[in-house]
Amino acid sequence: MNLVPRIARPLFWLALATAATILVGACGGSATSSNGPVTFKGTKKVGYSAPLTGQSALYGHAVSQALNLAADDINAKGGVNGYKIEMDIQDDGTTVPQAVSNTKSMILQDNVVALMGSVTSAQCLAESPIAKQNKVITIDATCNSWQLTTESDIVNPYWVSIVPNTYMEGTAAGRLAASLNVSKIFIVSPKYLFGISETNAFVAALKKANSSVQIVNDPSTWYVPFPTNPRWDSTINAIQAAKPDLVYSNIFAADQINFVKQALAVDPQFFVKYPMTTLVSVDELNTLGSQYPLGMHAYMRAPFFALQNNNPRLTDFISRYRAKYNGEYPSDWAVMDYDAFTIWAQAANAAKSFDADQVVKQIFRAPIRSRCSRTR
Amino acid sequence: MTPGQLLLFAMGGLANAAYLFIVAAGLSLVFGALRVINMAHGSLYMVAAFVTVVIANQVGAGLGFWAGLLVAVAVTGAIGGVVEVLVLRRVYGREHLVQLLGTYAVSLVVAGAVRIVFGANYRTVASPIPGHLNLGGYSYASYSLFMIAAAIVIAAGVWAMLYRTNLGRNIRAAVADPDLLNATGVNVTRLYTTVFVIGAGLAGLGGSIVAPSQAIGSSIDTDVLVLAFAISVIGGLGSIIGSAVGSLIVGMVISFGLVIPATNPFALAFVFIIMTAVLTVRPRGLFGLPEN
Numbered sequence: 001m002n003l004v005p006r007i008a009r010p011l012f013w014l015a016l017a018t019a020a021t022i023l024v025g026a027c028g029g030s031a032t033s034s035n036g037p038v039t040f041k042g043t044k045k046v047g048y049s050a051p052l053t054g055q056s057a058l059y060g061h062a063v064s065q066a067l068n069l070a071a072d073d074i075n076a077k078g079g080v081n082g083y084k085i086e087m088d089i090q091d092d093g094t095t096v097p098q099a100v101s102n103t104k105s106m107i108l109q110d111n112v113v114a115l116m117g118s119v120t121s122a123q124c125l126a127e128s129p130i131a132k133q134n135k136v137i138t139i140d141a142t143c144n145s146w147q148l149t150t151e152s153d154i155v156n157p158y159w160v161s162i163v164p165n166t167y168m169e170g171t172a173a174g175r176l177a178a179s180l181n182v183s184k185i186f187i188v189s190p191k192y193l194f195g196i197s198e199t200n201a202f203v204a205a206l207k208k209a210n211s212s213v214q215i216v217n218d219p220s221t222w223y224v225p226f227p228t229n230p231r232w233d234s235t236i237n238a239i240q241a242a243k244p245d246l247v248y249s250n251i252f253a254a255d256q257i258n259f260v261k262q263a264l265a266v267d268p269q270f271f272v273k274y275p276m277t278t279l280v281s282v283d284e285l286n287t288l289g290s291q292y293p294l295g296m297h298a299y300m301r302a303p304f305f306a307l308q309n310n311n312p313r314l315t316d317f318i319s320r321y322r323a324k325y326n327g328e329y330p331s332d333w334a335v336m337d338y339d340a341f342t343i344w345a346q347a348a349n350a351a352k353s354f355d356a357d358q359v360v361k362q363i364f365r366a367p368i369r370s371r372c373s374r375t376r
Numbered sequence: 377m378t379p380g381q382l383l384l385f386a387m388g389g390l391a392n393a394a395y396l397f398i399v400a401a402g403l404s405l406v407f408g409a410l411r412v413i414n415m416a417h418g419s420l421y422m423v424a425a426f427v428t429v430v431i432a433n434q435v436g437a438g439l440g441f442w443a444g445l446l447v448a449v450a451v452t453g454a455i456g457g458v459v460e461v462l463v464l465r466r467v468y469g470r471e472h473l474v475q476l477l478g479t480y481a482v483s484l485v486v487a488g489a490v491r492i493v494f495g496a497n498y499r500t501v502a503s504p505i506p507g508h509l510n511l512g513g514y515s516y517a518s519y520s521l522f523m524i525a526a527a528i529v530i531a532a533g534v535w536a537m538l539y540r541t542n543l544g545r546n547i548r549a550a551v552a553d554p555d556l557l558n559a560t561g562v563n564v565t566r567l568y569t570t571v572f573v574i575g576a577g578l579a580g581l582g583g584s585i586v587a588p589s590q591a592i593g594s595s596i597d598t599d600v601l602v603l604a605f606a607i608s609v610i611g612g613l614g615s616i617i618g619s620a621v622g623s624l625i626v627g628m629v630i631s632f633g634l635v636i637p638a639t640n641p642f643a644l645a646f647v648f649i650i651m652t653a654v655l656t657v658r659p660r661g662l663f664g665l666p667e668n
Contacts, residue, residue: 052496053487053595061496093595218637225644230590230599231395233388233520234634240514241381241635257498257591265517265589267508287498287591328497 040084047106054094055227066334070341099123121145121194132156141340170201178209182245191223380512391520393627394527402578408614415479418597419486424448424583441504445584456576612664
């Protein structure tokens with residue numbers, strides 16, 4: 001399998017995201033076989049409300065696998081503070097109410113010592129106050145709306161994010177679009193916190209860099225319901241009618257797969273006529289395989305194939321991930337959540353405590369601070 | 377909006393309507409004949425989609441798809457038979473809540489089994505009818521036109537089965553008075569099983585036909601069920617013609633609603649506003665018959 005040629009245009013912001021992830025990747029430890037049987041004081045759980053079903057099932061599956069692998073690796077090295085770490089993964093169906101219910105259940109009934117951030121920003125926005133109220137640290141590697149870590153009434157001191165936020169991604173995509181010498185841009189985005197936040201950043205950066213660029217669809221039509229009807233006829237036809245020079249999108253997972261597949265059925269040259277700048281992950285590439293169109297301006301958070309060179313720890317992670325999960329390649333989300341979990345384990349070990357204050361302090365202290373991207 | 381664009385969005389609405397009707401047809405047939413709201417309908421649709429994708433990818437997109445379609449319809453029909461015998465026979469005549477819970481339990485079992493058998497990753501299959509047509513300066517997928525044709529054939533086929541065959545006559549008689557039909561020597565128990573198998577087969581046919589046009593994952597059962605129920609409520613549960621009209625209304629509302637700036641934020645809400653209005657003015661739906 002050779003995925004690299006399918007990404008036709010290396011982007012500077014891809015490089016930025018990649019560089020950030022290489023730093024993050026460096027934090028992840030490879031499992032080393034223990035010299036003897038490891039004894040534990042007991043078991044502690046780490047919770048993850050996962051979209052194992054629903055719109056983002058593609059991502060929840062990969063993240064869950066990565067977290068289980070990380071737990072195995074951590075336990076092989078003696079666990080955390082002498083305790084064996086067990087993942088507590090509960091399906092939320094990519095819905096906010098179930099994510100909230102899972103978070104409460106994991107904190108109040110399962111007594112988790114840490115949480116991993118969910119996939120969508122809408123879910124994270126709902127989970128964060130619960131985690132904050134109960135003083136449970138959350139390590140977030142996927143949901144990334146900038147409001148989660150910067151808006152005063154939302155900020156949670158126990159929320160640690162290692163993912164480039166929507167302002168960074170939207171701004172980078174906007175600057176790139178402005179530099180592409182295009183005059184007409186069509187926007188399609190999911191209608192919830194992530195899509196609105198990233199699209200606003202895109203538009204602001206685009207207009208700042210090149211004020212003459214015209215966005216051809218009315219702002220009220222930029223957004224599609226999330227999750228949406230699997231048929232994308234309306235959007236595809238609206239693009240045909242508007243004839244833009246570039247389509248900017250941050251639709252993802254099943255939505256992106258359906259959109260790309262249906263657009264190519266309408267016209268195999270669709271993405272040649274209407275080039276697209278879009279958020280992509282290894283999951284979409286794997287699912288569509290050779291059907292994925294060439295010429296896409298893809299921005300990715302942690303594509304393993306772009307990170308692999310000169311990073312033996314990441315290479316080792318990829319090998320072990322594939323060995324454990326039937327040859328599957330780790331998606332961007334798997335790479336990042338593995339690192340997020342490892343960061344938490346390192347910090348909790350260094351703090352000699354599971355207390356959220358102590359662990360957060362350690363995360364922001366050297367050496368982790370010098371090697372990982374993070375916002376707070 | 378130019379005439380070409382009007383045609384473009386109307387065709388988009390038709391494709392959407394065809395997709396929704398293909399899914400809703402079996403649901404409507406089962407409710408019409410058995411008065412059972414089958415929450416497992418989406419599960420059978422999902423099983424068929426997976427079976428089609430697996431076979432098509434093994435054999436090859438063209439022949440493989442058609443082989444997959446036949447196998448998928450047979451598999452879902454067989455599952456439907458088992459479900460009818462093991463579950464539905466125990467809930468006929470009981471209140472709808474019991475039927476809902478029974479079929480919902482089946483949907484959970486099937487969803488779990490699908491995840492174990494087919495895994496959590498999405499799968500895709502190439503279209504067996506590639507290519508596109510150019511109408512009024514815009515492109516249309518040949519496969520969307522095939523889906524529209526398939527929806528028309530299914531609607532005509534189900535109507536003909538109900539109104540032009542002995543089986544259909546018995547089904548309609550069973551809806552009116554099953555005891556009287558039983559007294560004439562017709563095995564109503566077997567008739568119910570037959571109807572449910574046909575309904576399950578229609579769910580399978582829908583899953584197979586839709587498979588090449590979208591990503592197939594373990595959640596597609598619920599993705600479509602809400603809109604399929606909305607269509608059935610608007611058109612009238614149990615009415616094939618009602619399902620066709622309901623699909624057309626919903627497909628067009630979504631297609632035009634999403635591209636018109638003033639209506640975009642409410643495009644999906646309009647579907648449920650229409651559903652509420654129909655329920656208020658005509659509770660049995662536009663073409664539905666009152667329950668006995």
